[in-house]
Amino acid sequence: MKLNYSLDDMRLFWVVAQQGSFKLAAQHLGIPPSTLSRRINLLEQSLGLRLLHRDAHRVNLTATGQRYLERCGPLFIELNQVSGELHADKHQAVGKLRISAPINTTYRWLGESLNAFQRHYPNIDIDLSLSNMNIDVSENAIDIAFRVGEPKDPDWIARPLTTISFVLCASTSATQWHALQAIEALEQHPVIIAKPVKTWRLQHNITGQDFEFEPRGNIKLAVDDMAIASQAVVAGLGIGLLPISMASEQIQSGKLVQILPEWQGIPRTAYLMYRDRDNLPLRVRLLIDFMLANPPEAY
Structure with missing residues (x-):
């Protein structure tokens, strides 16, 4: 009918x-x-x-x-x-925000930023998924994703928040690596890889020369958590490329030393990512504005 x-x-x-x-x-x-x-x-x-x-x-x-x-x-x-x-x-500033972020980023600064945001907007709830692997944000109905490194999803808007600098480190006890003279020597020693970064992009502080190092047969440990990678470097298992903020704590405590100090990892950018520029729920727009107005310091 x-x-x-x-x-x-x-x-x-x-x-x-x-x-x-x-x-x-x-x-x-x-x-x-x-x-x-x-x-x-x-x-x-x-x-x-x-x-x-x-x-x-x-x-x-x-x-x-x-x-x-x-x-x-x-x-x-x-x-x-x-x-x-x-x-x-x-x-209205109400409802639930679904957020995806890397573990180390959340420990370092994002967790405190989200706490401050919720104190300011008490009627907004957060569902936070932590993973150092880039989950499918669309499939998991994510409102906002935080990513480190160049964005690979062209359908999402990426706003830079801060930069992360890296240094080469070895355990204080691993004296055999303290006196390395050439960056190419990395190929002869065990290294610790923090996934998903499998290629180290380095730059000479004085000459500006770039060097790209892709470990192959000398990977002692590959792990998708930077804190675990740092622990392995402290334990003397291999050389690591660690964020300056994390390495400096271990260097000051006498657990790590910086090696090949004339070389540093090319800084990586931390981004805030969201899908649409218009027609956003107010809670999403508020978090975007809050993070852009209160970005973390470079580390």
């Missing part, structure tokens, strides 16, 4: 039933009473059934109209609730 009315016709009937008169319903809907009456007549003609008894002041439901209202009423109540929730998404 083909019906010649729209969902909007049903909604108009529902509003008339709720208001109890065409005049009040027309005022509520912002349309002329004559237009409303004509639309309801068309709905009844399409159904072949009378839904309303009309008099000069009020309308009353027929028995058929009452059954029709009982079936379609919950639908429009739910639709109104959904519309209200969407309105809150757009205009």
Whole structure:
């Protein structure tokens, strides 16, 4: 059976039933009473059934109209609730944010930044997924992703937040590596790799010469957590390329030494990533603005 009315016709009937008169319903809907009456007549003609008894002041439901209202009423109540929730998404600082971020980044500064954000916006909740591997942000319905390194998803907007510098380190006890003279010598010694970075891009502090080192047969440990990689370097298992902020703590405590100090890792940028520039829920826009207004210091 083909019906010649729209969902909007049903909604108009529902509003008339709720208001109890065409005049009040027309005022509520912002349309002329004559237009409303004509639309309801068309709905009844399409159904072949009378839904309303009309008099000069009020309308009353027929028995058929009452059954029709009982079936379609919950639908429009739910639709109104959904519309209200969407309105809150757009205009109120409420709801849940789904965020993806690397573990070490979160430990270093992001966790404290998110805590400060939630203190400022107490009605926004956060679902934070930590992984040093780049998860599929679209498949996991992520609102905002934090990434280190050049973004590879062209469909996402990437905003730079800070840079991370790296130095070559060895354990204080691993004296056999302290006096390395040439960067090429790295190929002859065991190294610790923090995935997903498998290629070390280095630059000479004085000459500006670039050197790209891709370990192959000398990888002692490959792990997707920078803190575990740092522990392996401290244990003397191999040479590591570590963030300056992490290495400096171990150097000051006497656990690590910097080797080949004239070479440093080319800084990597930490990005905040989101999908759309427009039509964002307010909670997403607020976090973007908060992070851009309070970026971490380079480390």
